[in-house]
Structure formats: structure tokens, C-alpha cells
Amino acid sequence: MELQPFYRDTWVEVNLDHIAYHVQSLKQILPEDVKIFAVVKANGYGHGDVQVARTAIHAGANFLAVATLDEAVALRHKGITVPVLVLGATRPQDAPLAAKLNLTLTVFQLEWLVQANEMLNNEKRLRVHLKIDTGMGRIGVKTAQEINEIEAYINGHQAFYLEGTFTHFAQADSLDKSYYDQQLSDFKRLLESFRQLPEIIHCSNSAASLRFPEGHFNAVRFGISMYGLSPSLEIEQELPFPLKEALSLKTRLTHVKLIHKGEKVGYGSTYEASGDEWIGTLPIGYADGWIRKLQGQEVLVEGHRTPIVGRVCMDQTTIKLPTSLPVGTEVTLIGSQGSELISVNEIAQKLETINYEVTCMVSNRVPRVYIQGGKIVEVSNGLIS
Ligand code: PMH
DSSP states (O other): OOOOOSSEEEEEEHHHHHHHHHHHHHHSSSTOOOEEEEEHHHHHHOOOHHHHHHHHHHHHEEEEHHHHEEEHHHHHHOOOOSSSSEEOOGGGGHHHHHHTTTTTEEEOOOHHHHHHHOOOOOOOOOEEEEOOOSSSSSSHHHSSSHHHHHHHHTTTTTEHHHHHEEEOOSSSSOOOOHHHHHHHHHHHHTTTOOOOOOSSSEEEEEHHHHOGGGGOTTTTEEOOOGOOOOOTTTTTTGSSSSSOEEEEEEEEEEEEEEEOOEEEEEEEOOOOOSSSSEOOOSSSOOOGGGGGGTTTTTETTTTEEEEEEEOOSSSSSSEEEESSSOOOEEEEEEEETTTTOOHHHHHHHTTSSSHHHHHHHHHSSEEEEETTEEEEEEESSSSSO
């Protein structure tokens, strides 16, 4: 484990024990023959791809899933050797690289296979999973005929190995189960059109893995809840084990000043002091993913909530302090301090979005500090590495 240095007082803390706990807890509720894909796309939902991948595999996950070939290649470059499935579309001309690195690609077009076949040299077979669209409307085949054509083509060409098939639910996180039920029954119906079922059949995301055993087949794709976040607010109470958020976002006061009645703060001078007030400056801004819409959001200082005042800038944010505090005082933007907590969901609500988007938004300018067993075990600086 390396400790890469960083030179700013803003960082993300990722609690790797929480990641491991969610994988272990899921494993306990799954039948033994159901495997786990740890979904680490988008830099592990902002938590760090390789660190989450290693932790999840150690905790019992079997495979990894990412969205793009670049993400999969990055994992190989970082020494990850377990199977990695690319969930999204790739270009046929990149198939040889995937085969060389033993990466698994998602396929859903006959034409793609024909083009990729021309470029593959048959030295190493390319593992593929056939994506079936049962109602998400993104990528995937929709008919038995397409499945038959693709299966026949793959079986007739040495360059490919049809290892898996899958679909993706649009509403597994909704209290109303009807759309999920429809997608599941369409998936089951389309599975019947295979001449021979592939080895790995998977359709469940976090919500479905945790709520609906009938959709487990023999693997599940565990994303958001591995990071300690509920797939939606409405199903939070239904989850089979408590979740523990893995990500915190922290910073320190860089400047503290007294301003007087009528004095203004920030671009557009949107904040005006109504009397003598202590203003603290934080070295984080919208270029770090801490966006302008967070004006007015509270942060934690010395265990108390205090608001962001004035506009969030590209690199700096200003807060109102209850009193004069020393430069260097720790400020928690996401996470707990004392008995107070600012959850990822609170930020998501402020931003009128979902928790997924909040953790993904923290940019690679913010270093990630990894905690395990209460100690820092790794530091990763996305800029200097
Ligand atoms: N499988 C696929 C194909 C996905 O797109 C996702 C998440 C997952 C599994 C994991 O889902 P979970 O995080 O709910 O467990 N994909 C996305 C997405 O495209 N936008 O938000 C989440």
C-alpha cells in the first residue's frame, strides 16, 4: 500500500471496512451458488476503483464490473487480475485489446460481432456477455430472433466465448414491484430462446439483490449499496441489513475573518453581513464537485452545523462561523463530526438529485484517503500519481 502525498487541506475519506461489511452482509443473504460482481465503474462511484475492487474481492466478491473499456484497462494496469465485465458498449476495433487483457465485453449487435471477428486473431478468445433489454431501453437485444442469431454466430466463431447473459432493471428501487416483475418475466421468457444457456446469468442491481431473491439467478451486480447507500429513499426501511456510508468529505479552514454589518461575501455579493460576523474560507469549490447549488447547505464545524454563505467559487467556499476559530480547524462537508451527521442523502436532497450522483461528482482533484481498522492504509492523489 502506498501513501501518495497531497498538498491541500481537502480530502475524501473512504472507510474500506464499510465496503467489506456490505459485501460480506450481502454474501450472507445470498445462496452459496450466487456470485457477486462488485460494480466499480466511475472510479468506484467516486470512492476509488482499485481500492474498492481489492477490498470487495477480499471480502468475497467474485468479479468486477465497470462501464467502459478504459475503466477495465485501468484496473488491469493497477494489477487487478480477477474477471472484469465491461457493462457498456465498446467499439469493435477495441475487441483485440479486451481479449489480450482477458476482459469480458457486453455484446448486443450481430454487426458488432462480425466487425470484431475480423480484427480478433483467434489467439485468445474474447469472453462476452449478451445484454438483453427488458425495459430499460438503453442497450440490449429485445427479441428471441436476435438472441438466436447472436448465439449461433458466437458458437460458429472461435474468436468468442459466450460466457454470460444479463438484463438491467429500471425500477427495482421502487416500492411498486410491477415493472420489476414484468422485466423479470420477460427476461425469463427470453432465456428460454437460448439453445444452451450461458454459464453466468445475472440481472440484479443492489435493490434487486437485497429485495428480490427470485431474481438472483447465479450472480448479482452490487453497486450503490456496497458503498453504504440505499438505491432509493423509499426502500431504505426494507433493506435486510443496516448500511454504513463509506465516504466522507473533509476540509480545513484556510482563513478566518471578522466582517461587519453591510459587508459582502463572494461573487455577485449575494451575502451581506447583518452585524459583526466571523467568516471562514474553505479550500474546496465547484471544480472539486462541490457545486454552486450548495450555497446555503450546512457543514460541520466543532460538531455543529453552520451554513455556507455567498456563492461557491471554483476552488473556495465561505461559511459563517459561530465564533473565531483557528486556521486549520477541520470542517466536515459529508460525514459525521461529534454527534452530527451530514449524509450523502442530505446533499443529494439539497441538489435535487440522487446519492449516486453526489459521490460520483467529487472530482479527481480531491485526494482519497483510505481507512481500514481505524488507520490510514493508503492515500491516492488523482493528480500526482
Ligand atoms: N448493472 C448495470 C448495468 C448498471 O448500469 C448499474 C448501475 C449496476 C449494475 C449497479 O446498480 P446499483 O448501483 O443500483 O447497485 N448503473 C447506474 C447508472 O447507469 N446510472 O445510475 C446507476
